[in-house]
Amino acid sequence: MAMIKVHGHPFSTATALVLCCLEEKQLQYELVLVDLSSGAQKKPQYLALNPFGVVPTIQDGDLTLFESRAIIKYLAKKYQAQGTDLLGNTLSEQALVDQWCEVEAQSFFPPAWNILVQTAKVPMQGGITDEAIVKKDMEKLEKLLDIYEERLSKCKYLAGDFFSLADLQHLPCAEYLVKSGGKGDLFFSRKHVNAWWEDISSRPTWKKAAEKLP
Amino acid sequence: MAMIKVHGHPFSTATALVLCCLEEKQLQYELVLVDLSSGAQKKPQYLALNPFGVVPTIQDGDLTLFESRAIIKYLAKKYQAQGTDLLGNTLSEQALVDQWCEVEAQSFFPPAWNILVQTAKVPMQGGITDEAIVKKDMEKLEKLLDIYEERLSKCKYLAGDFFSLADLQHLPCAEYLVKSGGKGDLFFSRKHVNAWWEDISSRPTWKKAAEKLP
Structure with a gap:
């Protein structure tokens, strides 16, 4: 299985949210740095992943996903049996x-x-x-x-x-x-x-x- | 099965969202009017259901739930096989x-x-x-x-x-x-x-x- 890619920045609160969730789910990931200081998030290469031009965006296999709260929900569902359960049982x-x-x-x-x-x-x-x-x-x-x-x-x-x-x-x-x-x-x-x-x-x-x- | 109770008001956009979801799911429900004009949503009886004092709140069996977006997600999940599927398949x-x-x-x-x-x-x-x-x-x-x-x-x-x-x-x-x-x-x-x-x-x-x- 290919590793989950997180396009983000360690200074971003929304990126930190996603990274914490990945740690809770004991998932391996690659942090792909989006250079916010040079405005990389507003350039065509990144906008093709996320038209809003903000971090983070993840890629997991064929799926490209943005909105940090949607990302953590996805990770919690897909990997429910692994790491901390974050969703509840019933x-x-x-x-x-x-x-x-x-x-x-x-x-x-x-x-x-x-x-x-x-x-x-x-x-x-x-x-x-x-x-x-x-x-x-x-x-x-x-x-x-x-x-x-x-x-x-x-x-x-x-x-x-x-x-x-x-x-x-x-x-x-x-x-x-x-x-x-x-x-x-x-x-x-x-x-x-x-x-x-x-x-x-x-x-x-x-x-x-x-x-x-x- | 007891009918779902919706504590809300027909003038409220968030109530309309929940009602539309109930209709899509072909669910029967009882609309319990919260008289916004007299401030009923800020009185102890309603605050016991929803401490934020806003409409709507639903009761489905033992579950009391507020936040309209969470309510429609719950209805779409619980009754996924009924009415319009609103969640996606995969x-x-x-x-x-x-x-x-x-x-x-x-x-x-x-x-x-x-x-x-x-x-x-x-x-x-x-x-x-x-x-x-x-x-x-x-x-x-x-x-x-x-x-x-x-x-x-x-x-x-x-x-x-x-x-x-x-x-x-x-x-x-x-x-x-x-x-x-x-x-x-x-x-x-x-x-x-x-x-x-x-x-x-x-x-x-x-x-x-x-x-x-x-």
């Missing part, structure tokens, strides 16, 4: 995994990403952080994590008492908020959220996937 | 369905929803449409639909030559843009996008699900 467990994956995508990621952009990308490009955006999005995250606190008081992980794609999806942006963004109190100030964060962020697979994140 | 087809579902959730929905809010909800509440937001989000949709045009020149639907969850997910907000929002040219001006829109929006299941949308 249809109901799987539905709850999907539900909390949607919560991440629709409610956690947008404000977390805005804060990352405003506090990291904008200053790196010589701009000035818009503090009003940061404040508004921090308020959204505070409310959201109150809901997580309630949920995580009832089960160890978001979808139940098993680590799943739903937890995994939070790692890249949460890592930024805690480690570089100075927003760790969002997690530390809530007992059950803190225990969850300590647990998921200390997984060796994530440490390996995230080691080159800026 | 693992690769299913991965492409998930990929285009993510494109809808991350790239189509956010600007489309902002336009809906600015041109419908804000004026309804006595506010003034922020035309700068509408302009910026229209530009995002123009670029996105250029990518769709290219994709739909190669296959009839987004994930391939079969109607799937990925197409279905576009219906509620696209319906608003075309029918009430005056943004139909986004679709009509692109040959393949127009043919796709004509096809998916004329499905009887969607007409039934959408008949009460404002």
Whole structure:
């Protein structure tokens, strides 16, 4: 079997998500570097793989796939019997995994990403952080994590008492908020959220996937 | 088998999405009205079902599930042998369905929803449409639909030559843009996008699900 190719970049949070999933599934892969600093992701060769011009994209045999959340779902399904099961055993467990994956995508990621952009990308490009955006999005995250606190008081992980794609999806942006963004109190100030964060962020697979994140 | 309960409202785009999926799967269901005008979605009885206080939420036997995209995925999986197959047959087809579902959730929905809010909800509440937001989000949709045009020149639907969850997910907000929002040219001006829109929006299941949308 040919090795899975990951076209990505170690500084990309979405690439880190896919790499962590590959580690959890004990899969071998080749990381094909897309040189973001020279804009390689917007050149015809890469756009032929992914018309959106963003990383990552994977190639697994004949299949070319982009959108990191779709990639990890595919890997978790295709290799369900191998490594960590990330999907849940029953249809109901799987539905709850999907539900909390949607919560991440629709409610956690947008404000977390805005804060990352405003506090990291904008200053790196010589701009000035818009503090009003940061404040508004921090308020959204505070409310959201109150809901997580309630949920995580009832089960160890978001979808139940098993680590799943739903937890995994939070790692890249949460890592930024805690480690570089100075927003760790969002997690530390809530007992059950803190225990969850300590647990998921200390997984060796994530440490390996995230080691080159800026 | 007890009937599936849908806690929702016929004016809600996310409820319409779930209803359309139920129709495609030829499932019987009971619509339990959540009276949005009196704020019933924020009261303890509903928050016990869905801590986010938004519609819809379904109950199917012992399972309570929210997030409309997770709900339709669950219905499509559980009842795969019944009604329209919305998932794809092979693992690769299913991965492409998930990929285009993510494109809808991350790239189509956010600007489309902002336009809906600015041109419908804000004026309804006595506010003034922020035309700068509408302009910026229209530009995002123009670029996105250029990518769709290219994709739909190669296959009839987004994930391939079969109607799937990925197409279905576009219906509620696209319906608003075309029918009430005056943004139909986004679709009509692109040959393949127009043919796709004509096809998916004329499905009887969607007409039934959408008949009460404002």
